[in-house]
Amino acid sequence: MNLPSPTVKRTRLALLLGFLGLLVLPLISFSAAIKLQSTPSQATAVGLGFGLAGLLTSLAAMVLGAMAIASARRESAPFGLAIVGIVMGLLGLGSSAFSSFVSLIAGLGGGHGRPFRREGLAQIAGTARNDGWLTPREALAGDDTLADAWRRDAQLEHASVAAFSRLSLELLAMGAPAALVSATHRAALDEVDHATRLFSLAHAIDGRALGPQPFAAAVGPLGPVDWARWARDCIIDGCIDEAASAMIAEAAARSAEAPAVRDTLAVLARDEARHAALSWSLVEWAAGARPEVVREALEAMLAEAEPAVSGAVRCDADGRAVEGAWAAARAEARAALRPSMVALCEGLRLPRAA
Ligand SMILES: [Fe+2]
Ligand SMILES: [Fe+2]
The missing domain is CATH 1.20.1260 (Ferritin)
Incomplete structure (x- = not known):
């Protein structure tokens, strides 16, 4: 039985982490932020926690993807999927950062008034x-x-x-x-x-x-x-x-x-x-x-x-x-x-x- 090479293992892991960082963790972060809005501190803590986990996972996907490309070049093996892992990691940085930002907004509270929501999220005007x-x-x-x-x-x-x-x-x-x-x-x-x-x-x-x-x-x-x-x-x-x-x-x-x-x-x-x-x-x-x-x-x-x-x-x-x-x-x-x-x-x- 042929065991997968280090390149294949790293590529698979990069794809898995890329998927988690791009879709799964930001989605959990976003849902938690919306679901827990009635307790803003929890919305921020849980949403931000999953958002930050998404950022780290996306970074790990990019590192593993780069490592897979390096070992593939040594083995003269194809590395197209490793590039996909890196791209997913890169996009995951964006989606995780966005969900973290949403979690911070969801935690808005502490004012003395009824919040103004759009799509469930509290909105405020900036100052000038x-x-x-x-x-x-x-x-x-x-x-x-x-x-x-x-x-x-x-x-x-x-x-x-x-x-x-x-x-x-x-x-x-x-x-x-x-x-x-x-x-x-x-x-x-x-x-x-x-x-x-x-x-x-x-x-x-x-x-x-x-x-x-x-x-x-x-x-x-x-x-x-x-x-x-x-x-x-x-x-x-x-x-x-x-x-x-x-x-x-x-x-x-x-x-x-x-x-x-x-x-x-x-x-x-x-x-x-x-x-x-x-x-x-x-x-x-x-x-x-x-x-x-x-x-x-x-x-x-x-x-x-x-x-x-x-x-x-x-x-x-x-x-x-x-x-x-x-x-x-x-x-x-x-x-x-x-x-x-x-x-x-x-x-x-x-x-x-x-
Ligand atoms: Fe009020
Ligand atoms: Fe008020």
């Missing part, structure tokens, strides 16, 4: 010189890192304006009552206020007159509403995330030393709690309009494992959330919502009166 989102404030103490952190939150709040604007259009398409459409428009105005306050806070610290860049992603194709997807997003992004935002803002309003920061965070805490309550009102209304779809969405969410969290909802003297505070706030918000979800779900299972 723009004083259209600044209001005059007295200078505040703090370093560039702190200013950048408030500005990042401001970008997320700015994206929330688009999230509520789109939601109001969806509600019209779904036939929602005027009171809910009106409350959704008011929430969009709240987010304009939050973004302005936070861009101004950052400006008061580092003196840089920065605001949002044009947000091209805010407009785009709006197809028919997928009620199941809509209900799930409403629960995760609205009921849970905005309730968590309210908790963090409330903790920050208590812990921040600067009065200007405390005042800003107190406004955010009040508004975000109202937005979370609005989201639950939307889910209840949707449950009346499409009971089957909403019941299935609720059942799927109730079947998901609760994330194990050990941190506490705490903020520091700058008003910033400490490590683990967001995960703790989300877990607390999810646990607080659970009885309402169970009750609504059970109500939807009861036979309807004719």
